[in-house]
Amino acid sequence: MRKFVIAFGRRGATRLLTAVVVSVVTMVFLEVVALAAEVPELKEIVVTATKVQEKKENLPVSASVLTESDVRNIRSTFADEALKYLPGAYLKRAKFTATTSNVTLRGFPAENRTLVLLDGQPLNDAYGGSLEWSAISLERAEKIEVVKGPFSSLYGGYAMGGVINILTRTPGERQVSIRTAYGSHNTFCQDLSYSEKIGGLSFNLYGGKKWCDGRRTAYIIKSAKEGSGEVKVTGYKETKDKYGRPCYLIGDGGKNYWDQAQYGAKFSLSLREGSELSLRMAHNWRKYGYRDPRSYLRDENGNPVDEGKADIGGRYIKIKPYNFFKSYGIVRNDCYSLRYSTSLGEDVKLEGRASINDNLSWWVQAQNGATQQGGPGKIDWTEPNRTVEGELRLSIPFNLLGKGSILTTGLNYRSDRAASKRWELADWLDEESKKTREPYSRIGGKVQASAIYAQLRVKPIERLRLFAGGRFDWWRNYDASLSDEGNLTRYEASNSSHFSPTVGILYKPGFDLGLWRLERIRASWGTAFRPPTIYELYKTWSFWGRVYEANPELTPETSTSWEAGFDQTLLGTRVSFTHYQSRLENLIYYKLITEKHKQRQNAGKGTIEGIEIEVARSITPWLHLSGNLTYQHTEITENPGDPESVGKQFQLVPKGMHNIMLLFHKAGWSASLAWRYASKVYGSSDNSDTQEGVYGSYDPVNTLNAKIRYAVTEHLELSLAVDNLLDREYYEYYRAPGRSFFVQGEYKQ
Template sequence: MEIQLNKRRIFLTLGCIFGLVNAAGAAESGEPVELDEVVVTATRTHASLSDAPAAVTVVSTKDIESKNASRLGDVLDQVPSLYLRGGALGQSQGTIGTSGMSLRGIDQTRTLILLDGQPIQDAGSGKVNWRVPFIEDIARIEVVPGAFSALYGSNAIGGVVNIITKQPDKREFTAKVKKGWSDASGKDASVYFRDKLDNGLGIVAGLGYQNRDSYVNDFVVRSPVAGVPGTAVTGAQATTTATGAPAYIVGDKGAAPWRQINATTKISYDLSGVGKLFGGIAYSETDLGYTMFNTYLRNATTGAPVTAGTLDINGQRVTLSESNFVNNSPLYESTARYFAGFEGTIGNGYLLKIDLAQIERQYRFVNANTASTWGAGTGTQTNAPNSGADGTAQLSFPVGDRHFIVSGISLHNEKVDGTTYTLSNWRDPATRTGIADGYSGDSTTASLFAQDEISVVDKLKVYIGGRFDNWQTKGNYYKNTAPASAVTYASRSASSFNSKLSAVYQAADPVTLRASFGQSFRAPTNNDLYSYANIFGITSIGDPDLKPERGKTWEIGGEWRVSDKFKANATYYQTILKDLITNFRLSNVPIVSKRINAGKAKINGIELAAEAGLTNWLTLNASYAYIGSEMLENNIDPLSVGKRLIDSPKNIVNMGITAQQDSWTGILNASYSSKVFSTAQNIDTAEGVPGSYDAHTMVNAKVGYKFTKVVKGVVAINNLLNTKAYSFFLLPGRNVTAEMDFSF
């Protein structure tokens, strides 16, 4: 039945896409075609969208304002081939450790995420803190799928997501307040100001605050074990584990309320006739708390609540500890970003861009030992401060009438210094009694890149580019508990040259054809190499000898602009990955996993998208993505061969309707994602149970009314159909938010 429903969704979307195009062709074929939207990420310089050598998706300021957005992932929910879960989305309490994302089946550690051109991936895990970008400060987002290591180096195997913030080029002052109910219960507020003075000085300042109550979404699941049953209890709910083994839900961990702050300040100064200098600071901070847990179990004789012991559930032996009911709170993460640069013209038509940036991150959480209770007992605190430093100098210039060169140098450094402290009271980080273990990593990549944009003829552009990256790394690991050990890993290096060839052909005024072939790579993260972590009895081990991952991608596609109101895109692509870094489970009891280089994997897919202006006030968009991912070779873990890659849904369907009429605005979006796996062997086949990653459809709606030029009211409903599904945690149910916006 699920397969049939999935097929219906897919064929419905395809029908909408091609139906829109056919209708548009019949009704609007004589209208002029709009080609003037400019993007910067696909070529590292300004290019019209029709000339970009990739299927670029632009999320504009208007798109962002139309969404019920409190986190970066919320504004990307309609991007073709993009899958998001957990901490990427604003109604989740999830942090960097529980976020998930993939673009065309390639996850967030292999897809480069930039904030104004600077990588913001964590220097330890390579994951993204999706809370870092301040939503009010985002001008646009460019999502560029495909191999882009030839321009951007490591991590750009799946593509590049570039978040471009607002510049002080006009006066804007906004204030917003929001209140949520049900699973969105909480309060948000923000103020944002920008202006450009007559003397060329530009100023930006903004502050945002979110305080959410969260909701119950993390359940305690216990499996029967061999042996004699103990105390008889009632209240257990029969279920399975994510791998399909019989189990029982015995309680939940309570809600995990959270508080988030975002702040930014920027200045710029126009150098008359030359360019501009700019700089600023951006800061984000998140505190994740806890509330009392709930046990569903009652003593069969006395009726008293049961939170621990050897139990009898339906004649089966089940063991339970109060530590099973805890989360990792108090948890804290923060990011401070400092940046400065210059952009302008030097000499005779030479465009110079210099970017310097430093990111300082804090990330810490607690972990209870198995004998501890919910509120006391021994445990640990993991503290993983890390930093990233970037410097890029780019020079762009024309050569003759048919060549435009982009060239540059880049330096990127990542450092992490992880420490596990022992605590006498695991709920109180101030009760440190010693250091259990720790690790550090220091990785640096130095790069040279160049690209030639060749106007072969008026309708054909060819892009030839390449980048040389030299990666160096060193680190250490130590363990103070028995058996104590310490090891220092000497500095080692690896080099990678990645090239790309792309062609863009304007076959006719309304039709653009694209083709490309590119190489890509990803250096192992510091955590891949040097970390050793044990959380809730699950151990993850790095491997200091890991090699960089390498990829090759080719794609063909095009865009058909039927009119200025109707367009459609289609792309077919294939990526081959070698030395793919993944987890190999060394044992199941206890669970111990190690990072390894697998042999080879393949991803091939089809991406279709269309947008139609049905009337002067109503727009419809739709997209469908088929993503075929498969592990082809893996001598270390042969059971993963033939299986799908993790966080890689087979089908993604998006549909949205946007309306604007007089003072009214509205949006209705629907997104479907098929099931994903979290294990290399795809053993987590169950759906609809805690810990599973379910196929699901989410429908969200938002309506706004502008009372005056200054005041606007907004009401939004998320999960309109009240879909119940898990993405490890239970997804938010139907909820409502109301917002007042003031613009001056």
């Protein structure tokens, strides 16, 4: 087995050493001033890890729980932002108006290798396995559970790095809630909620609105050629691209605006003691785009230049008006979930769930010849993008090798349907100006999947818990076709299957030496998989004369993972340590067929190895300190499809992350101060985008964020949040916001 080597580099090592020294000194100081401070017991109940209610301390895996209070303590407008301080979780979000934000776990790249649930309903969509984080109404969340590691044994595909489950509140007594917030860049967030309970029926109705004028984040950079131009210009700025090559900043695509509306409802009906029927409905709509694009180039009379050969002194830049135009589009999401649970006897529980996740999106891009007044364009439309899913689950307690054993078994069904279409537009400013009735390009397909799973937990002795389980998934790809400029290709149906086993062990030694108490030792092993998506199987496209071909013969990506760790209390401080490792196979990459032709193939293998350290301490009843550190080594070990990626770090996966948070709560006041760091990531598979501080680069994230809340009365709360307190400049492809603020008022009656 390859030796695990920590190789941060000089700058990374300095940051790591600083974080460790600060943590150690702080902990020692706190021990001197508060040796006898009580440590709050961890009583969180987790459902996601086993599909039955378990205390977090009784799990064989690393898990995190964010309560509603935890979320309110930090500035988090969207659900993905609430996860940014968790160990092993990496958030990629450069701005409020980000349309491709995602959260990844345990070094697994791309959001379709992490499963995201809403009350158990899968949100990874039918087309590409991605999801719309902004569609999740964070205001409705009661808690968020994050379990890391392979969970295909319970959840099937996508659960390679772990599972994120957002659990919404069950409506209670009558309550009216009004929340309004204002932030930098003319950002508004408003939410109205009404809850009521009438006999055994309780319900919640809500509506919300978010909009933002946005910032100028999409810069226009161009390389220059030797020779003379047609008009001498000023206003350009010398810079570099993400690969370190010289180029020129000549303009921007405008202010990136955002306009979003949400509404929904949740009904809960208590039929009898131990039985409940609930219905959740949620609608989300948002529009995004860019306003007022600018060319920075000026001629000798000070007029803007956006077309022709711009002379910059012995060199020239060739530009056209459409170079300054960025895309705009609409996203719509509709989620429905019907759930029934009942008790069939002492601790015997039956649950059923049926859900629909229906998505639509389109985006428009200007083409050569377009101007600010109109001209040619194209529109890409994804519809349908629908998942119909259902599950039936039974939990049965019994005595096997002692009391406390439980068997959980279930059936799962999922049906996916997706299609992507493209039209040419006569006017890129009018999405209705399609040149033809039928799209000139269309791909589509369907997937039907069934699964059966079982998991057994036994408790042979009081201090020992053993876990074992597995899931068999079978799926069928069918009714797939590609239509390209009148040429129709139909693909044959195909079947595939995968079995995902898992085992785990938890031991509570009860070893107590006063200042040091070893509470838990845990270990687990399992396999996981990700089936190829409809996009990967059938979407063939071209760009600048290069063809990127889909492959209906793709097989699932697979991983084998294990972790081991312990939880202890040392000098009054809770400390958790986890070591994890994964081996990935059949990774899907584009393989070079000819100079201008690539095809998706199962070509890659890779490894992940890492550690997570968590510390937490209550200094006083009103002051709490916590921190975590993640270091992981990711490496592509084999890839005939992309040989330059071998030996390189996974794309968009950091090596190191750490978070330190100080929480204060006393007499109606609450405050948080959080330091977040994530090392540089790479956007290219060969890690050649090494340049930092330029448009398109992915720089280290190193920010200090704060939030203060004050309960003015029992019903009214005010808050102020400031992100990036030190006003650091960095890029996550787009230039990240500088120091920014949010003020919020919330009234509940």
